Structure formats: C-alpha cells, structure tokens
Amino acid sequence: MLRALIWDIDGTVAETERDGHRVAFNLAFESMGLPWRWSESDYGRLLQVAGGYERLLHDLAQRPDAPPPGAARERLAGELHRRKNRFHLERLAGAGLPLRPGVRALMEEGRSLGVAQAIATTSGRANVEALLRPALGAGWPGRFAAVVCAEDAPRKKPDPQAYRLALQRLGCRPVEAVALEDSPNGLAAARAAGIATVITRSAYFAAGPFDGALRVCDDLCTPQPVTLARLGEWLREGGA
Template sequence: MLKALLWDVDGTIAETERDGHRVAFNLAFAELGLDWGWDERRYGELLQVTGGRERLLADMRTRADAPASTAERETLALRLHAAKNRHYAALVTQGRIDARPGVLGLMREAAAAGLRQAIVTTTSRSNVDALMPRLLGEDWRTLFEVVLCGEDVARKKPDPEVYDRALARLRLAPGQALAIEDSTPGGQAAQAAAVPVMLRPSVYFPARELPEGWRGWFCGPQQALSVPVLREHHAACTALAQRGV
C-alpha cells in the first residue's frame, strides 16, 4: 500500500536547471573573473554528474585553463559553488523559477489524502530553502516530514543513500513509498533502494533519452497527476516487481 511520496526537487518540483542553476553558475564564473560559460548543451552534458560542486570539478578536468592541482580545483569549486548558490537564491527571489504544472496542487491533495511526504534531493539545502518558501509559502515544511539534501549524505544520486535515509527516517519499507523523479540518476537511485518510481521527463531528461526499458517500467502516464493516478502507478510498479520484471 502506498503510504508516502518521496520528492526530488530540481527538474521534478520545478524546472530549475536551464534558467536557474545554469544561469547562476555563469554569473558565478563572471563574479570570480573566469572567462567560462555553460551553454544549454554543455550544461545538459554535465547534468549526468550529480551535485553542483562535483559538476564543477568534472568540467575543470576538461579545461586547460583550470587550476593544475587537485587542491586548487577543490578550493575554486567551493568558491564557485557558494557564489552560484547566492545567485540562484536571487533568481528565485526575482520569481524566475516556477513550479511544474500541477505539482503544488498534487502535494496538497496528497496531504489531504493522508499520504506522508518527504523531500529527497542531493541539491544543496540553501537551494531548497530558497525555492520551497517561494513556491509554497513560509509554512512549506508542514507538508514534509523529512527534508534530506546533499549535505545529509556522503554519496549523491545515483547512489541510493538519500532514499535509504529517507525510508529509515519515515520507518517505511521501500515498497510503501513512491519516488517522483525526472532524471536518469534519480531513477537509478530510487531503483537501487527498491523504491517504485514515477519518472516524469523534464527539459534536460526528455522521454526519448530514458534508458531502454524504463518507459514502461518507470515513466508515469502523461495525464495530469492526481493521488488516484499515483496509487495506480504504485500498484502497477509493485506488481511488476513481484513478477521480477
């Protein structure tokens, strides 16, 4: 039986990546005097790496003008990431990022139906604290029993650690929850934790790019989401898992 929804944030609750985080990274590069920039294509490639600091380090490994030593790169990545988070918070405050259609209503419908909810993301806590009050109001935490962010885990998605921790905090078995994700790494993390997934494609993770076999197993129906739709999808995922599919 479905008892809880486990929400990813970036790309799932809101389309934050292209016009939020990417723009903020470019502002951080300029602030630190770096002649670097991530266009939409390059940022899409880097999204295969989870975590902003980790993304920066991955990009530096391809740059001839990046610091030579690992220690220097780590220091620069920390400075850039802190600057990026400040710029991202400013973009959110300016109203540049909206929730995906139907998401906020679904959260309230789920709460009214007695479903427990958690935020299960590996983005920075400061990003969550900037975005969620803007979307749901200052009392947004009343909707979520658990809020887990990148600082709460040693290993980010696609590692299942954040899902394992959320289940432990909620005292639920994996099959009693439904993960709502938009990306391949997020879906892999939930799958590794044995949590059924509704994977809703986003700007950077369109349905055509999902791994072969995921579209029927993980990808939710394209109709408007509602609690009955979630329950139906969860039951279908559970039945497939029981058959070993």
C-alpha cells in the first residue's frame, strides 16, 4: 500500500541545476572579477562531482590560472561558494523558478487523499525554502510530514542517509513509499534505502542510466500523467 511520496528537490521538483545553481556560480565568478564561466554543457559534466564546493575545487584543479593546491585555492572555492549561495537565494526570491510539469498536480493529489509527503535532499534548507515559498506559499512546510535537508543529512547522495531519515520521520516502511528522483545518484540513494523510485528525466540526466527504477518518465506528465493510482499499480506490479 502506498502511504508516502518522498521528493528530491534539485532537478526533480524544478530545473534548479541548469537554471539556478549554474547561473549563480557564473554570477559569483563575475563578482570576483574572474574570467571563468560554466556553460550548460560544462555544468553537466561537473555534476558528476557531488556538492557545490567540491565541484569548484574539481574545476579549479583543471585551471592553470587558479591558485595552486592548498589553502589559497580552498579559500577561493569557499568564497565563491558563499557568493554563489547568496546569488542563488536572491534570484529565487525574485523571479523564482517554475515547478516541473506534473509536480504540483501530484503534490495536490497526495494532499487531498491524505498520502504523506516528505522531502529528501542534500541541498540546504535555505535553498529549499527559497524555491518552494514562491511556488507553494509561505505555508509550504505544512504540506510535508518530513523535510530532510543537508543540515539533517550531510552525506550526499548516493549515500541513502537522507532517505533513511525521511522514512524514520514519516514512520513509514520502505515498501510503503515511492521516491521521486531525476539522477542516477538519487536513484541509487533511494534504492539503497529500499524505496521504489520513479525517475523524471531532468535536463542533465536525460540519458540515465536508471537501472532498477520503478518507472522512467520524461516528466510527471509525459508520456502520461503520474497519479497516485498509477503509482499504486506500478508498485503492485512488483517494481520495488
């Protein structure tokens, strides 16, 4: 029986990586007078490295005009990451980002039918707040029985820490939940926690691989709307 939906945030609920974080990193470079810019394809490759600060260090290691390994490089990465976070929050508080197709409809259906919902992300709480407040209103936390962010689960996906904590806070067994994800690391994290996972392909993970997913969709509307009834059918078919 389906009792809970557990949502990833970045790439699943909104295209935050391409249209949010990447843009903010470039603003951080510009603000420090650095000539570096990450194109959409550059950032796609960098997403193989988990974590924004870690991503910066990886990129700096490839640049001949970056500080040498050591404290200076780490300080630069830290300052860039702080500025990036500020720019990202400012942009979300201003124009915001749209939710991906079908996200709001499935959230509303779950709310109306009493299916518990949770968030399991390794993004910081401030980023989640900045994304969901404009989209869902100031009362957005009340829509979720559990909100697990980087402050609660610092080990990044594919580590299952965030999902295991979400299950614990929901009081739910893994077989009673479905995770909504967009990336191979997210799928691996949810499956390591024993949770059946529906993949909605995001801009940077359109090609997978997604072995072991309950279903793989372009989004929650394509090729057909993902509803609670359909999720229940998929679980009964033994996809978990």
